Amino acid sequence: MDDTRHGLGTTTGAQVTQPIVQLEGVAKTYGGAVALSRVDLTVHAGEFFTLLGPSGSGKTTTLRLIAGFERPDSGRILLDGQDVAALPPFERAVNTVFQDYALFPHLTLVENVAYGLRAKKMPKAEAHAQAEKALAAVQLANFAGRKPAQLSGGQRQRVALARAMVNRPRVLLLDEPLGALDLKLRHQMQQELKRLQNETGITFIYVTHDQDEALSMSDRIAVFAQGQIEQVGTAFDLYERPASAFVADFVGSSNILGNTLLRPEKLHLVPHAHAVPEGFEKRHGSVREIVYLGAITRAIVALEDGGTMQVMEANIVPVHGGLRFAPGDSVTVAWPRAASVIIGGSINKGEQ
Amino acid sequence: MNLKKALSAFGWRRPGMANAALLGLPALWFAGLYLAAIGALLITSFWTVDDLSGNLIPGFSLTNFQQLLATPVYTRIALRTVGIAAAVTITDVILAWPVAYAMIRLADQRLRAVMMAAVMVPLWSSYLARVYAWRVILAHNGLLNWALMEIGLPRAHIGYSNWAMWIVFSYLWLPFMILPVAASVERIPPSLLEASSDLGARGFATFRRVMLPMALPGMVAGAIFTFSLTLGDYVTPMLVGGRGSDFIGNVVYSNVGVTNNIPFAAAYAVLPLGVMAVFLLIARKLGAFDAL
Numbered sequence: 001m002d003d004t005r006h007g008l009g010t011t012t013g014a015q016v017t018q019p020i021v022q023l024e025g026v027a028k029t030y031g032g033a034v035a036l037s038r039v040d041l042t043v044h045a046g047e048f049f050t051l052l053g054p055s056g057s058g059k060t061t062t063l064r065l066i067a068g069f070e071r072p073d074s075g076r077i078l079l080d081g082q083d084v085a086a087l088p089p090f091e092r093a094v095n096t097v098f099q100d101y102a103l104f105p106h107l108t109l110v111e112n113v114a115y116g117l118r119a120k121k122m123p124k125a126e127a128h129a130q131a132e133k134a135l136a137a138v139q140l141a142n143f144a145g146r147k148p149a150q151l152s153g154g155q156r157q158r159v160a161l162a163r164a165m166v167n168r169p170r171v172l173l174l175d176e177p178l179g180a181l182d183l184k185l186r187h188q189m190q191q192e193l194k195r196l197q198n199e200t201g202i203t204f205i206y207v208t209h210d211q212d213e214a215l216s217m218s219d220r221i222a223v224f225a226q227g228q229i230e231q232v233g234t235a236f237d238l239y240e241r242p243a244s245a246f247v248a249d250f251v252g253s254s255n256i257l258g259n260t261l262l263r264p265e266k267l268h269l270v271p272h273a274h275a276v277p278e279g280f281e282k283r284h285g286s287v288r289e290i291v292y293l294g295a296i297t298r299a300i301v302a303l304e305d306g307g308t309m310q311v312m313e314a315n316i317v318p319v320h321g322g323l324r325f326a327p328g329d330s331v332t333v334a335w336p337r338a339a340s341v342i343i344g345g346s347i348n349k350g351e352q
Numbered sequence: 353m354n355l356k357k358a359l360s361a362f363g364w365r366r367p368g369m370a371n372a373a374l375l376g377l378p379a380l381w382f383a384g385l386y387l388a389a390i391g392a393l394l395i396t397s398f399w400t401v402d403d404l405s406g407n408l409i410p411g412f413s414l415t416n417f418q419q420l421l422a423t424p425v426y427t428r429i430a431l432r433t434v435g436i437a438a439a440v441t442i443t444d445v446i447l448a449w450p451v452a453y454a455m456i457r458l459a460d461q462r463l464r465a466v467m468m469a470a471v472m473v474p475l476w477s478s479y480l481a482r483v484y485a486w487r488v489i490l491a492h493n494g495l496l497n498w499a500l501m502e503i504g505l506p507r508a509h510i511g512y513s514n515w516a517m518w519i520v521f522s523y524l525w526l527p528f529m530i531l532p533v534a535a536s537v538e539r540i541p542p543s544l545l546e547a548s549s550d551l552g553a554r555g556f557a558t559f560r561r562v563m564l565p566m567a568l569p570g571m572v573a574g575a576i577f578t579f580s581l582t583l584g585d586y587v588t589p590m591l592v593g594g595r596g597s598d599f600i601g602n603v604v605y606s607n608v609g610v611t612n613n614i615p616f617a618a619a620y621a622v623l624p625l626g627v628m629a630v631f632l633l634i635a636r637k638l639g640a641f642d643a644l
Contacts, residue, residue: 067546067550068549068550069546069549069550088549089546089549089550090549090550090551090552090553090554094550095550095551096546096547096550098543098546098547099543100541100543102541102543102544102546102547103547104544104547104548104562105566106565106566115548115551115553115561116551116552119548119551119552119553119557120552163551164550164551167551167552
């Protein structure tokens with residue numbers, strides 16, 4: 001892999017990459033419906049690894065297989081090189097942060113967090129001391145005696161995190177943990193998660209359908225579609241060199257012309273018949289829609305030869321007289337030839 | 353049509369009136385019949401009966417209660433009744449758990465429906481027929497002893513005894529325990545059981561530390577049925593109990609029907625009420641009603 005060449009998005013490049021979780025030909029069906037068909041995947045120690053995809057794509061099934069809540073129909077699941085496919089969850093050195101948090105409602109926060117330590121026969125006093133420390137690490141030291149019902153969604157989320165991490169798992173599995181939070185809190189928790197991961201060095205495997213979340217947090221991302229992995233790579237790889245039309249479309253906004261991908265922000269909008277520099281390609285059309293979004297303006301252009309293109313322009317220059325274009329204007333869409341990417345051109349589909 | 357419209361508009365404007373209209377009849381029934389009957393019971397328990405004429409003497413006298421406390425046989429009968437009610441309740445909790453667990457957590461939709469029907473079917477048939485069936489099974493020359501002899505074991509002497517009552521009551525009220533326990537098991541989110549397993553707890557630890565405490569309200573609801581139904585019964589002791597297997601209900605029955613001492617019967621009937629009150633207080637202390 002040439003992960004390190006562009007120097008973006010990876011922290012693993014500098015470290016020795018040692019596989020911690022490996023899936024080999026893992027398949028899973030639920031009563032005839034294929035959830036996962038022969039998936040291969042390698043996650044390295046210390047990585048923040050994201051499983052990204054729409055609902056029903058197999059990402060959550062993959063996580064549940066690693067946790068041990070499901071058993072694969074075929075294939076091997078290796079944790080630290082040992083096949084754990086036949087082991088129950090309580091014998092695997094992984095812990096899960098559940099989508100609904102799954103806090104025990106009849107136990108206090110400190111009892112919730114100490115649950116895993118107590119299950120491993122740690123004396124109560126010691127387990128509670130560690131649990132309180134873990135609660136302090138997520139800013140909930142003063143809430144130790146409360147029950148989960150007395151907390152807000154964001155607080156419950158942090159308890160779930162503390163309850164999993166206090167066990168020092170080899171791998172922490174997170175199943176859309178921020179899905180129930182509002183946008184502001186979600187951004188705050190994203191940073192919090194990233195910080196915790198950096199400080200502890202625990203490998204995170206993170207399931208989400210939110211591409212922004214995936215791009216902003218992950219060292220590497222596996223994009224799932226219909227029970228298969230479309231591409232594994234850094235945020236940069238997925239966005240700039242998508243392995244398939246699905247990835248190109250799912251990650252970010254895109255214009256797809258045949259097998260060529262054009263990202264809307266790399267396009268320019270100029271008045272019709274305006275001169276276009278050497279090395280640029282162009283298409284003529286008329287503006288169908290203009291949406292002003294503050295930092296950027298998005299234009300939908302109906303092309304003369306059929307189809308539409310989306311153009312995003314940064315609002316860098318103060319526009320005194322309002323927007324440059326209005327619906328109905330004849331325009332030319334232009335882009336440097338280097339901006340067009342052949343989809344699947346640099347193949348890194350599946351696992352390296 | 354217009355009247356209907358006017359009525360529903362009125363109900364919408366005054367939700368208090370709408371509630372009163374809905375609850376009026378049940379409230380009347382509850383106050384007029386249910387509470388009045390208990391009130392009459394309590395009042396009567398302080399009356400006495402003229403020994404010679406058999407006429408009721410209204411008033412306030414503790415004679416009945418004194419007689420109950422002073423006569424060892426009544427204490428013994430009360431302890432037997434409460435003891436067997438408690439034994440039946442514990443037995444039914446133990447028997448209900450595997451059934452409820454299998455029904456909710458293991459069975460698929462179809463099997464669950466079949467199991468549910470199997471649990472309910474006995475409730476649709478006659479109580480008397482079922483108790484008589486047990487009488488035949490447990491009798492000295494009954495099915496049980498026949499089967500024991502066939503496989504070369506000695507006869508069991510459980511017909512017409514406290515053991516027989518314990519078995520038959522446990523059988524009779526088991527559905528009343530299974531259904532609320534199953535309902536409360538169903539309310540436990542599966543992710544909690546996964547979380548427990550994920551955190552390193554084996555199956556039994558998950559049962560003890562998550563399922564059991566979370567299903568407590570269901571067990572208490574079932575226990576209210578099994579305990580109070582046993583406490584108030586007098587037919588099963590009559591049919592499968594032996595001589596000296598009387599329940600409180602049998603004493604009440606003979607005092608109402610045979611000796612015609614209704615005040616004494618009322619005084620004895622106050623005891624199960626008191627026992628149930630204590631039972632419910634303990635249940636509340638355990639947090640069984642927190643979810644209500």
